[in-house]
Amino acid sequence: MKDFQKLDDFLEFGWAQIYRGKADKKSPARHPTFVTSSIDGFPNARTLVMRRCDKKNSKIEFHTDTASSKMFALKENPRAGIHIWLPKVQLQIQMEVIVQVKVGDITIPYWRDVPTNSRVAYGTIPSPGTAIESPLAYNHKPDQKRFAVLVCDIQSIQLLLLGVKHIRAHYKKSTNWQGEWLSP
Ligand SMILES: Cc1cc2nc3c(=O)[nH]c(=O)nc-3n(C[C@H](O)[C@H](O)[C@H](O)COP(=O)(O)O)c2cc1C
Numbered sequence: 001m002k003d004f005q006k007l008d009d010f011l012e013f014g015w016a017q018i019y020r021g022k023a024d025k026k027s028p029a030r031h032p033t034f035v036t037s038s039i040d041g042f043p044n045a046r047t048l049v050m051r052r053c054d055k056k057n058s059k060i061e062f063h064t065d066t067a068s069s070k071m072f073a074l075k076e077n078p079r080a081g082i083h084i085w086l087p088k089v090q091l092q093i094q095m096e097v098i099v100q101v102k103v104g105d106i107t108i109p110y111w112r113d114v115p116t117n118s119r120v121a122y123g124t125i126p127s128p129g130t131a132i133e134s135p136l137a138y139n140h141k142p143d144q145k146r147f148a149v150l151v152c153d154i155q156s157i158q159l160l161l162l163g164v165k166h167i168r169a170h171y172k173k174s175t176n177w178q179g180e181w182l183s184p
Helices: 007-023 069-076 104-112 116-121
Strands: 033-037 043-047 052-054 059-065 079-086 091-102 147-161 167-172 180-182
Touching: 007 052, 007 079, 007 091, 007 147, 007 167, 033 069, 043 069, 059 069, 069 091, 091 104, 104 147
Parallel strands: none
Antiparallel strands: 033 043, 033 079, 052 059, 059 147, 079 091, 091 147, 147 167, 167 180
8 A cells, every 4th residue: 555644645646546547448537426416406426538637727627418417507506526436546536626618619629539439429319318208219419519528627636545544635726735634
């Protein structure tokens, strides 16, 4: 087990795991759980593919369908949570984010980079989550206008490393990621 004495080293380790989600298709960091709060008060959690991460600007990006329920939730409340569990290194990462939703022409450069066979995820008819008569009673109509980029501005990162002795720390953007140790 790694023995972290410095908050900075621990955060660096956390970010290295997040970046693995881009570099390594098998890393669980590729598929974070993205949590929004719904209008009825229940939190909604779902898996998304992490499309981009940027430590320097503390950002993480996802892509989604503009007609999906998370879009309505984000309109009401742009605050969201991200959760990643990395069993190999026994690390849990939790983030609080504020989501900027990009839709329309601004997403065209992103859309160009989406492989053709992946575009079917944006434009399902009827809209995702609509009740249908039978399991396959839907069609794909890939549509750039149904494509949204969720740019998540990370406000806080919490790390929990399991070991003989667990290690936990909390870092906030508001304190320039200085961090503090927490009792696990
Ligand atoms: C492995 C995996 C990856 C997924 N990746 C995405 C994704 O990148 N974007 C997306 O919108 N939905 C993705 N989904 C589907 C979502 O989990 C979710 O079902 C869908 O976005 C509708 O969510 P909502 O109705 O809560 O908005 C993925 C699901 C799985 C199981």
